[in-house]
Amino acid sequence: MLEYLFKRLLSLIPVLFVVSIAIFLIIHITPGDPASTILGLEASQQEIDELNELMGFNAPIHIQYANWMKNVLKGDLGDSIFMRQPVTQAIIEHFPPTLSLAIIAQIIAIILAIPFGIIAAYKRGSVIDTTLMSVSLLGMAIPGFLLGLFLMLFFSVKLELLPVAGYKPLSMGLWTHLRYLILPSIALGTVQAALITRMTRSSMLDVLYLNYIKTARSKGIKEIKVLLKHALKNAALPILTIIGQSFGSLVTGAVVIESLFNIPGIGQLIMNSIVRRDIAVIQGVVLFVTLVYVIVNLIVDLLYGVFDPRIRLDGK
Amino acid sequence: MTETQKVQDIESIRVKYLKEQRSLQLRNLKSNRGLIIGSSIILALIIIAIFAPIITEFDAYQMKASQRLLPPDNVHLFGTDEFGRDLLTRVVYGARVSMSVGFIVCFLSSLFGLIIGVYASFYKVLDNVFMRICDGLIAIPGILLAIALMSALGASIWNVIIALTIVYTPSIARIVRSGALVVKEQAFIEAEYVQGAGDFRIIWLNIVPNILSPLLVQATYVFSSAILSEAALSFLGAGIPEPDPSWGNILQASKLVINKAWWMTVYPGVLLILSVLGLNLMGDGLRDFLDPRTKNYGKRK
DSSP, X not given: OHHHHHHHHHHHHHHHHHHHHHHHHHHHTOSSOHHXXXXXXXXXXXXXXXXXXXXXXXXXXXXXXXXXXXXXHTTOOOEETTTTEEHHHHHHHHHHHHHHHHHHHHHHHHHHHHHHHHHHHHTTTSHHHHHHHHHHHHHHHSOHHHHHHHHIIIIIIISOOSOSSOOOOGGGOHHHHHHHHHHHHHHHHHHHHHHHHHHHHHHHHHHHTSHHHHHHHHTTOOHHHIIIIIIIHHHXXXXXXXXXXXXXXXXXXXXXXXXXXXXXXXXXXXXXXXXXXXXXXXXXXXXXXXXXXXXXXXXXXXXXXXXXTTSOTTOO | OOHHHHHHHHHHHHHHHHHHHHHHHHHHHHHOHHHHHHHHHHHHHHHHHHTHHHHOOSOSSOOOGGGTTOOOOSXXXXXXXXXXXXXXXXXXXXXXXXXXXXXXXXXXXXXXXXXXXXXXXXXXXXXXXXXXXXXHHHHSXXXXXXXXXXXHHOSOHHHHHHHHHHHHHHHHHHHHHHHHHHHHTSHHHHHHHHTTOOHHHIIIIIIHHHTHHHHHHHHHHHHHHHHHHHHHHHHHTSSSOTTSOOHHHHHHHHHHTTTTOTHHHHHHHHHHHHHHHHXXXXXXXXXXXXXXXXXXXXXOO
């Protein structure tokens, strides 16, 4: 197990190396020099040159990369020019809303999807199954931000039940927090719910007709127990995978949803930084989110062994 | 039995086999509801996009201050937008922009993905270089990579195409590579080598045709993802800039007037959903049709 973990962590190094180069290059191929964007139109050439020198933009690109990387490895993502604070600090401040949004979306998705998936598999070919599958197809075709707009239109504008947009932190009370996050979470979680429903259905179908299920039934075990304990447990692996993978995409999907609902999370941070050309923040956020994404996937892989002891993680 | 008779017999068996094969395929095709519904939706959208000037008599760019945000009526079937432009016209011309961006991205990333994937499977050195780059690019969440690229390139139609092509090429390259690795090991490739065929010939005449079906399926998903991503980018203001209409930037404008003009959200939204739904159905249908073994499994996002 430890050996496997070590190997996996080791294999992340080249990936993250390429990621860092890609991010760095993308930001630095940009035409126009950053200093003049930062200082605005009124800045004199001398001021621009001074700022460029100060920020190290005049150095050759590989030197700039090496300097940046040296700091990143120390956990220092640089300073935001606009917010006058370290990028790490900015990310830490903006991460809770994003995380909260992603977690609530994931909970909603799981609560809906797993029962739906089980029912659809159990009642295979029935009207319920067809309906659930059609709805889930539709759910996968609606982008989160569009569903968010529709929800906003219906619940906030038409029925005036929920706030149109905005964000209140958890410290202001759970209910206030949820009231602001419920629509964005549904918008964000629907695609995942659809995916998880389909995956649950198909992996339940894979086990539902196997002999040990017949055995369990013939022993007189209650149907619900057969479904949940015998079938679901053995069907859990692909479901778990898709949940894990979808959590990574929830964090990134939050970028668009946050901008729709004006939630001050990571997404808003990066969109604002793009407008201001705050290079250190853009680099930092993309690197940070990628890291989260990669780590979540790693954890999912490690959990395989916990859920299915037959899978040996040493790769033999 | 003479030699010629034998040959004729074999020939007639072959013809019969091919005929059966074809009728089986036709039957599969007819029973594949997803593929039929999906491609009908897409065909309809393509027709709408092509015949946009016939469908509507209004100008997609002409602003009329007196006709701002009119609700749908007989003249303006979908109402008007915040600049007094006919929304039906904007949505129909938006179909042109959104669908062609999606298609060009799908085509270019399939082409580059095919070349990269197939050559990576053939030459060890290229494999290490290309696949490490692809691993890195895939590790960056797609929409973030696209946003970062757009921030570097600046908002324009061609930059959206460039950014999304960079985002989607690695996933195609991976699929092509893994398919090509399997084909490469088969006996008929060895037979080609023995007969003196060069790498180039084998790659393009023997390997590529054999990996076209997974490529086609993946390309359909890339098509739908590209339409979605373009919409998301334009919605964020980092995609196709006004005054060119795209479903995404109409939706971006609709957010600001959501209290007053529901039609600006609903109509472009429905078309966006239809196009993605159609392409997803087509992709699932194609996969079942081309490879019946992998029925009903979750697709790669």
